[in-house]
Amino acid sequence: MEIINSGDSLTVMLSGEIDHHALLSLRGTIDAQIEQHTPRLLALDFGGVSFMDSSGIGLILGRRRVAEGYGGKVMIKNASGYVLKLIKLAGLTPMLMKQEVNNLL
């Protein structure tokens, strides 16, 4: 995972397999960054994610709660294929960045 801080926004580049086990360590790392930078926009980038289950949805919802606590907002970036299928199932399509919304059409 790589985290890019650019003033107003924080981008988290997720990679590999996101399951309950991975979530246990990811969560704390991302939350520490949110608390430190209190970004207006937190972008979760799923471009490098090869697998995820509902734990990935829990990750999004949990980070949204933390970011909103600091007045920030969370968007989902580069979700495609399988990740997108899960995001649709979870009803989280309103959190997709604009280009992702285009991919849905």
Next chain:
Amino acid sequence: MNINNYFRLIIPSHSRNEAFARAAVAAFAAQLDPTVEEINDIKAAVSEAVTNCIVHAYPDKIGDIEIVGRIIEHDTFYIRIKDKGLGIADIKQAMLPLFSTCEEGERAGLGFAVMESFMDKLRVTSRPVKAGAAPSGTSVIMTKRVTSRYE
């Protein structure tokens, strides 16, 4: 052709075994020549059921998870994931999308919804633990017909 092939796997409920369990199941299911999407569906469903055993069945101890995979009628994959943990009091309610008994652990309550929508059939049997009785736990059975990618 009627292949009678199966496996039986027992793993302790360590969270690091989640990746192993779905990879092992996917490797077995590969003999049906599933598409990439079908393999992902199977991996996600297994990941959900195994994670539920780890998180909900054995919340504060390590217990065994038994996974049985089987090829039935040469194009259908069968999987059973079983624990001897706490069990589920109200299965109907547990299977509702977004329902979760886990508040602080940030679960989305989507595990059963994933299993239900990514597999063809899902059957859950469970008995909640009773004082004095041996725990009987939860069993999740799923099947999925696989369309060979060579068809």
